[in-house]
Amino acid sequence: MLTLPQTQYALQILLGISLLIQTLEFWRLSEPRFATGVWSWQIQKDDLGHASPWLRHYFTMIYGDRLWRLHLVLRLGLILSALLLGFNLLNVGLLFMGTLYLLIRWRGAFNGGSDFMTIVVLTGLVVVQLAQIWVDPAVAWTAGLWYITIHTISSYFLSGAVKLFYDGWRDGRAIIAFLDGAIYGPLAADSVMRKPVVAVMCSWAFILWECSFPMVLLGADWAVVWCAIAVLFHFLVFWFFGLNRFFWAWCVTFPAVIYCAGQLSLVYSGAT
Amino acid sequence: MSDTLVIISIYLIFLLGTLVFKSRIISGPWLFLFRSFLPNWRFYHRVGPLPQIYVRYCASQIWNEWQLIQPRAVRRYVDLFHNPDNNLALAMQNLVEHLAADLRQIDNPEHIRTLVTYRLVLRFARLAAQKRCPDSTIQQYQFQLRMAPPFGVATLDAVVLESAPVDY
Numbered sequence: 001m002l003t004l005p006q007t008q009y010a011l012q013i014l015l016g017i018s019l020l021i022q023t024l025e026f027w028r029l030s031e032p033r034f035a036t037g038v039w040s041w042q043i044q045k046d047d048l049g050h051a052s053p054w055l056r057h058y059f060t061m062i063y064g065d066r067l068w069r070l071h072l073v074l075r076l077g078l079i080l081s082a083l084l085l086g087f088n089l090l091n092v093g094l095l096f097m098g099t100l101y102l103l104i105r106w107r108g109a110f111n112g113g114s115d116f117m118t119i120v121v122l123t124g125l126v127v128v129q130l131a132q133i134w135v136d137p138a139v140a141w142t143a144g145l146w147y148i149t150i151h152t153i154s155s156y157f158l159s160g161a162v163k164l165f166y167d168g169w170r171d172g173r174a175i176i177a178f179l180d181g182a183i184y185g186p187l188a189a190d191s192v193m194r195k196p197v198v199a200v201m202c203s204w205a206f207i208l209w210e211c212s213f214p215m216v217l218l219g220a221d222w223a224v225v226w227c228a229i230a231v232l233f234h235f236l237v238f239w240f241f242g243l244n245r246f247f248w249a250w251c252v253t254f255p256a257v258i259y260c261a262g263q264l265s266l267v268y269s270g271a272t
Numbered sequence: 273m274s275d276t277l278v279i280i281s282i283y284l285i286f287l288l289g290t291l292v293f294k295s296r297i298i299s300g301p302w303l304f305l306f307r308s309f310l311p312n313w314r315f316y317h318r319v320g321p322l323p324q325i326y327v328r329y330c331a332s333q334i335w336n337e338w339q340l341i342q343p344r345a346v347r348r349y350v351d352l353f354h355n356p357d358n359n360l361a362l363a364m365q366n367l368v369e370h371l372a373a374d375l376r377q378i379d380n381p382e383h384i385r386t387l388v389t390y391r392l393v394l395r396f397a398r399l400a401a402q403k404r405c406p407d408s409t410i411q412q413y414q415f416q417l418r419m420a421p422p423f424g425v426a427t428l429d430a431v432v433l434e435s436a437p438v439d440y
Contacts, residue, residue: 037395038392038396038399043391043395047301047305050302104306107367108305109307113311113313120311151311154287156313157284158291158314159314162314166317168319177319177423178316178319183343183345235352242355242359244359245355247352
């Protein structure tokens, strides 16, 4: 079972790594032609056609090339501060707002699920920092970590449940179709994944593991096992679908899950 | 302990309820830009019609065949730590899916070419044509949006949108 200081440190390191990877990728993608290439702000600003003229002008100003790059440099500094000094209201708040700034530039989301989970974690940390103004830090941290944990459990459970209700997943066709369409696809003609038995077994393994993720609430030991499987799961998602950000974004949440599961164990045993 | 189990049970029942009971779809331009606050944890949950972009270009007065543009890459271990190009390619595919979604919602087909997604995809098509004709002899290019059926292949019958030829 993790103690609160251990959880905080693990979260600090993993979130720092995740945000560092994301920020360096954004830097690399901010080539000189970013403003005039596919993702031209001159075109994208019309997404704000419903907004007032001053708001559109404001967004055009803040998404200028220089300010964009300056933000990325500042973001790197904030990430390093979090890695070396831990979280505080300033670095967490600015990272949260900076993430929103980045996502709006990419029309709401750049990488989908990893963006969602990053926002969840940062929101949880904002909750922690703000709550500490009124309550004991340990209570504030517990609230923030439970926020992250509930979203993490929900993400797996809902993802598994919708697969359970779809016959394409139950009979193995969906997993082959997705692997064929993945960025590292298609599957080789003689791939073992094309065997119906293997496809069905893999499908049901994912479905059952995702649907059973709430079992982490049974205790820290269960949480460690399910999170270890999750690390493997997300590595496979990266291996086949190229979703590296998903791997790190979800790994960030596992210390929170294990800590909260441990806290529940204490409740079950009557220790609290 | 019983109170804890009750709370956990209520939470799980709530999650199941979100799967069974569908609320009306809430949409809006600001909601779209802030949708990261409304996580949708339904990843790869169903094989549906897949929007696909096909591009062709005219070089030396000759139009080539329509070519499927989809994210494809060679796997590298380092991609786990730094993967900007592949992530960008996936974002481009998302853009294509957003265009398909916009087409389903648009009231007046004459306004298609004013859509942000249409204009961004047109730039995407230009970039794709440029990569396939690096000697810069392209005179015009255009794209098609096709909807590949579930578990099927997108044929010319599946074209839902075709841009007019655009000067390069």
